[in-house]
Amino acid sequence: MFLSVGVRFEANVEALNMVETAGNYSKHRRVPYLVEEDGKLKSVYVPAVSGESLAHAYQEHLVREALGMGLPVCDDCAKGEFFKSMDEVHLAPKLFLLDRVFKTVFRDVTTVSDETLRILNEELEKAKKSKKLNEEKIAQLKSYIELIQRFKNADNPRALFIQHKSVASQVIGNYMIKKNILDLSPYTIEEIIVKNCTIEDIGGFMYAGSPPVRRSSVFQVSYALPIKSMALFATAEPQLHARHAQMEGGKKGNVSEQMIYYVETGTALYGFTFNLDLDAIGVSAITSKPILDEDEIKKRREAALKALFRMLSSAQFGAKLSRFFPVGGITELVVSVTEHPFVVTSPIYDDYAEKTEKRLKVLESFGESYFYAKSSGEKLPEEVLKEAIEYIREKGHI
Amino acid sequence: MEEFRGIVNMLRFFVRTKNFGYVDRIGNALTPEPVEVALLEAMRAFRSIWESAKTDEGGRYIEKDGEKIYVPKIPSDSEVENFLNAVRENIRIAKRVATLALAYPSKKEKNGGGE
Numbered sequence: 001m002f003l004s005v006g007v008r009f010e011a012n013v014e015a016l017n018m019v020e021t022a023g024n025y026s027k028h029r030r031v032p033y034l035v036e037e038d039g040k041l042k043s044v045y046v047p048a049v050s051g052e053s054l055a056h057a058y059q060e061h062l063v064r065e066a067l068g069m070g071l072p073v074c075d076d077c078a079k080g081e082f083f084k085s086m087d088e089v090h091l092a093p094k095l096f097l098l099d100r101v102f103k104t105v106f107r108d109v110t111t112v113s114d115e116t117l118r119i120l121n122e123e124l125e126k127a128k129k130s131k132k133l134n135e136e137k138i139a140q141l142k143s144y145i146e147l148i149q150r151f152k153n154a155d156n157p158r159a160l161f162i163q164h165k166s167v168a169s170q171v172i173g174n175y176m177i178k179k180n181i182l183d184l185s186p187y188t189i190e191e192i193i194v195k196n197c198t199i200e201d202i203g204g205f206m207y208a209g210s211p212p213v214r215r216s217s218v219f220q221v222s223y224a225l226p227i228k229s230m231a232l233f234a235t236a237e238p239q240l241h242a243r244h245a246q247m248e249g250g251k252k253g254n255v256s257e258q259m260i261y262y263v264e265t266g267t268a269l270y271g272f273t274f275n276l277d278l279d280a281i282g283v284s285a286i287t288s289k290p291i292l293d294e295d296e297i298k299k300r301r302e303a304a305l306k307a308l309f310r311m312l313s314s315a316q317f318g319a320k321l322s323r324f325f326p327v328g329g330i331t332e333l334v335v336s337v338t339e340h341p342f343v344v345t346s347p348i349y350d351d352y353a354e355k356t357e358k359r360l361k362v363l364e365s366f367g368e369s370y371f372y373a374k375s376s377g378e379k380l381p382e383e384v385l386k387e388a389i390e391y392i393r394e395k396g397h398i
Numbered sequence: 399m400e401e402f403r404g405i406v407n408m409l410r411f412f413v414r415t416k417n418f419g420y421v422d423r424i425g426n427a428l429t430p431e432p433v434e435v436a437l438l439e440a441m442r443a444f445r446s447i448w449e450s451a452k453t454d455e456g457g458r459y460i461e462k463d464g465e466k467i468y469v470p471k472i473p474s475d476s477e478v479e480n481f482l483n484a485v486r487e488n489i490r491i492a493k494r495v496a497t498l499a500l501a502y503p504s505k506k507e508k509n510g511g512g513e
Binding site: 019020022023024025027030032042043045262 | 442
């Protein structure tokens with residue numbers, strides 16, 4: 001099933017996506033935008049919120065929902081640091097956090113340990129003979145050797161790695177994986193990551209080790225841009241603020257009594273599109289076969305939908321919310337749920353809802369069933385999203 | 399391009415601070431309008447940096463990753479005006495200025511170039 005949402009939201013005096021600070025001046029993100037005026041096209045610069053920013057917020061909500069439902073989330077993602085298994089060291093903890101993964105990867109602890117110790121001892125000898133001052137490296141190698149020796153003889157080797165997570169990640173990443181001691185094919189790597197982390201299953205990852213493995217994000221999100229008919233009324237204006245310091249007996253260091261700073265605030269009626277391919281959750285991007293069992297896939301789908309609901313209903317997306325929480329809210333929302341990919345017409349156009357409905361009717365003529373709803377005066381955006389989730393539940397996908 | 403040296407130096411300062419946004423937008427512009435917008439934003443940011451920069455015997459500087467980066471002088475209004483007029487005449491000038499800003503300066507700039 002494929003869910004597509006078009007959202008229009010009004011944001012007055014927002015600083016949702018700041019791009020840089022120059023001196024005492026914080027700038028809002030701006031993008032070139034094509035608008036029509038007097039029958040002619042022209043480009044103007046308008047405030048915008050990047051898709052990266054919205055995607056980050058969505059994944060933060062996903063972390064909370066996943067953890068709340070007892071689904072696995074890796075340590076980095078749980079902290080809101082979406083490194084996404086970018087290299088061997090960030091992949092390493094996923095090899096021992098889940099028992100079922102550990103058992104398949106470290107089948108023969110003795111052989112793996114012996115081979116790792118051989119390489120570490122060679123490195124240690126090289127480091128000792130080197131003319132360079134590398135006491136730090138020597139100490140590090142010794143700590144790796146000590147851990148692997150204990151690992152080899154441990155009653156519960158997985159518990160030992162968990163206890164020394166940081167050192168274990170480095171030695172596994174930099175030696176066991178990089179030196180090909182562990183037998184990890186691209187499919188195995190994807191399987192390990194997906195089993196260990198709901199966020200990387202849904203949000204995708206790019207493992208840049210050898211062999212490199214990538215998984216496309218199951219969700220897609222556009223930039224939030226001012227709607228076309230009102231783009232020329234959108235503004236990005238710097239607001240002056242001041243910080244005062246209590247002074248007694250002159251200046252304190254370099255701090256002046258009054259520090260002034262500018263924050264560019266945007267005001268616009270924004271529109272963005274969010275898509276979610278529910279069929280791709282828990283399914284390998286390499287073999288197109290399920291990696292997880294049906295129950296877990298359904299739970300993850302539900303977490304993905306709940307995270308979207310929470311993000312939109314709480315307006316917890318973007319930056320600087322603590323002092324520039326946008327005044328406004330969702331003005332309109334349309335949702336479509338289809339059997340196969342279908343994206344709602346972009347909400348930056350005034351007739352997006354009607355056009356989406358017409359396009360869906362064409363789809364219906366091909367014998368494909370669908371769900372469509374739009375918020376209105378009586379129907380709240382939250383009610384529309386709930387209806388969509390209920391439809392997916394009725395169809396047995398969650 | 400000597401007549402636009404101040405703008406080149408300003409853009410080169412942004413390149414040295416790993417802020418490629420302005421130079422890219424000026425260099426990749428297809429029409430004069432984006433150059434005007436990018437230059438306005440660059441000038442605004444540059445003035446903020448310039449005014450809050452520290453000073454020593456070498457001139458104004460900022461610190462980034464433990465390194466002192468000297469801040470060149472603010473381009474003069476006549477230089478900016480001439481540049482914008484030249485870009486209106488020929489958009490390729492914007493690309494040349496951006497390209498020069500990305501190049502290594504032929505003369506080592508010990509300081510920011512004074513005020």
